Amino acid sequence: MEKIIIHGGRRLRGEVRVSGAKNAALPLLFATLLAPGVHRVDNVPRLRDIATVEKLLSTLGAGVSWRDDLFEVEVGELREVEAPYDLVRTMRASVLVLGPLLARLGQARVSLPGGCAIGARPINLHLKGLEAMGARITLDHGYVEARAKRLHGARIYFDIPTVGGTENLMMAASLAKGTTVLENAACEPEIVDLAEALNKMGARVEGAGTETVTIEGVDELRPLRHTVMADRIEAGTFMVAAAITRGDIRVEGADPAHLGAVISKLREAGAEVIEEQGGVRVRGPRRVLPVDIKTIPHPGFPTDMQAQFMALMSLGSGTSIINENVFENRFMHVCELQRMGADISIEGHMATVKGVRGLLGAPVMATDLRASACLILAGLAAENTTEISRVYHLDRGYERIEEKFNSLGAAIERVRE
Ligand code: EPU
Numbered sequence: 001m002e003k004i005i006i007h008g009g010r011r012l013r014g015e016v017r018v019s020g021a022k023n024a025a026l027p028l029l030f031a032t033l034l035a036p037g038v039h040r041v042d043n044v045p046r047l048r049d050i051a052t053v054e055k056l057l058s059t060l061g062a063g064v065s066w067r068d069d070l071f072e073v074e075v076g077e078l079r080e081v082e083a084p085y086d087l088v089r090t091m092r093a094s095v096l097v098l099g100p101l102l103a104r105l106g107q108a109r110v111s112l113p114g115g116c117a118i119g120a121r122p123i124n125l126h127l128k129g130l131e132a133m134g135a136r137i138t139l140d141h142g143y144v145e146a147r148a149k150r151l152h153g154a155r156i157y158f159d160i161p162t163v164g165g166t167e168n169l170m171m172a173a174s175l176a177k178g179t180t181v182l183e184n185a186a187c188e189p190e191i192v193d194l195a196e197a198l199n200k201m202g203a204r205v206e207g208a209g210t211e212t213v214t215i216e217g218v219d220e221l222r223p224l225r226h227t228v229m230a231d232r233i234e235a236g237t238f239m240v241a242a243a244i245t246r247g248d249i250r251v252e253g254a255d256p257a258h259l260g261a262v263i264s265k266l267r268e269a270g271a272e273v274i275e276e277q278g279g280v281r282v283r284g285p286r287r288v289l290p291v292d293i294k295t296i297p298h299p300g301f302p303t304d305m306q307a308q309f310m311a312l313m314s315l316g317s318g319t320s321i322i323n324e325n326v327f328e329n330r331f332m333h334v335c336e337l338q339r340m341g342a343d344i345s346i347e348g349h350m351a352t353v354k355g356v357r358g359l360l361g362a363p364v365m366a367t368d369l370r371a372s373a374c375l376i377l378a379g380l381a382a383e384n385t386t387e388i389s390r391v392y393h394l395d396r397g398y399e400r401i402e403e404k405f406n407s408l409g410a411a412i413e414r415v416r417e
Helices: 020-036 047-058 085-090 092-105 124-132 163-174 187-202 232-244 260-268 302-312 333-341 369-381 401-407
Strands: 002-007 013-017 037-042 065-066 070-075 108-112 137-139 143-147 153-156 179-183 205-208 211-216 225-227 246-253 272-276 279-283 294-295 320-323 344-347 352-353 364-365 385-389 411-417
Touching: 002 143, 002 179, 013 211, 013 401, 020 047, 020 070, 020 092, 020 187, 037 187, 037 232, 037 411, 047 065, 047 085, 047 092, 047 279, 047 294, 065 260, 085 092, 085 108, 092 108, 092 124, 092 163, 124 143, 124 153, 124 163, 137 333, 137 344, 163 179, 163 187, 163 211, 187 225, 232 246, 232 260, 232 302, 232 369, 260 272, 260 364, 294 302, 302 320, 333 344, 333 364, 369 385, 369 401, 401 411
Parallel strands: 013 246, 037 225, 153 179, 294 320, 364 385
Antiparallel strands: 002 385, 002 411, 037 070, 065 070, 108 143, 137 143, 179 211, 205 211, 246 279, 272 279, 320 352, 344 352
16 A cells, blocks of 8 residues: 655745546546547546546457557447446446447346445436436346347436436437537536537537536437537645745646636635736745635535635634535545544535635545545645545546645655555
């Protein structure tokens, strides 16, 4: 097992480039299953989750290879229609093969993901949508089995906007007979990226990025050529790093159009945020001002930035209230921040963060991906040394994280326990 050691208290300065977005790359790579041929996707980040995609695509019978950041998928006759438990439990996004497999092959068998560190995360809305499109869904020994000769278009209303559900149904509907309308769809930028990719493959998707997405099904699709969008959550994490270390960082590739809520909250916290050509520059405030945050689906404040902001607010000059409204259990980082001297109490979905003057390094444990990022940020600002164990969570979603932070003047090392 590896752990990360951070010698805190340094101001971070300089320029850092964000990688391709994990949450855009995952659905895109599964979308390749929709069409035979050789697909080329550029700017794919080298992450543990992408390695899981490679395994899953290979299990299904596709050929995968890398040329630098270019990810190539060769899709021929697929020999399997099953996403096994071992892969789904390491990466829930594996359920995104359901739509493509069902649409292309008429059947799919995908392990039910079960709960995870941030909440129950059911996939009932994915399944309800596929049923409305004519799929027969059964549950067999922990696996969802879906069958349909050919899916047909349908009008589908999501009870809550779901990112994965919107993506799964967009992919399935691309090869369905007739038109599908998704209402109360999720509006995240990653959905727009997927829609653009599907349209490059010959699909007819309109309205992605709004609450109503219309997909006119086509008979076949062609191989994909696409460049994955920049990772807005990685960008946001570096922006908070500038604020929490009173540093000055230009985040190359950060797109302000994707980061509206984060930029606005950083400004409220006293940081100077400058939207520049090709990136965003953040200068940290002398003292962080307290800011209240409510996570909601895009364009609201992203749940994937909640933990990082909590690290920042723990050093605020007053009390901040953080409401987590997307996932029911996404405050696992609180106990770890408390070990570093933060003053935080939780009641249900609400955390009350009373700012302290400083954090103190401590041994802490990462519990999920964004919680790990929160602890890195806290460690960067803390006095002395912070040791973070279970860093494999971090490697699921941040590419070369210590190298990138060290290039900005941080002192982070990775050691074997
Ligand atoms: N939900 C249901 N039923 C469903 C689907 C979702 O009740 O069928 C609920 C979930 O339990 C949750 C809410 O709806 O409470 C939103 O979940 P959503 O489906 O939007 O999340 P997701 O697709 O599973 C993606 C990201 C997450 C990110 C969320 C919210 C990917 C691969 N994952 O998850 O990213 O937090 O959207 O923005 O895109 C991360 O990167 O650290 C991460 C967890």
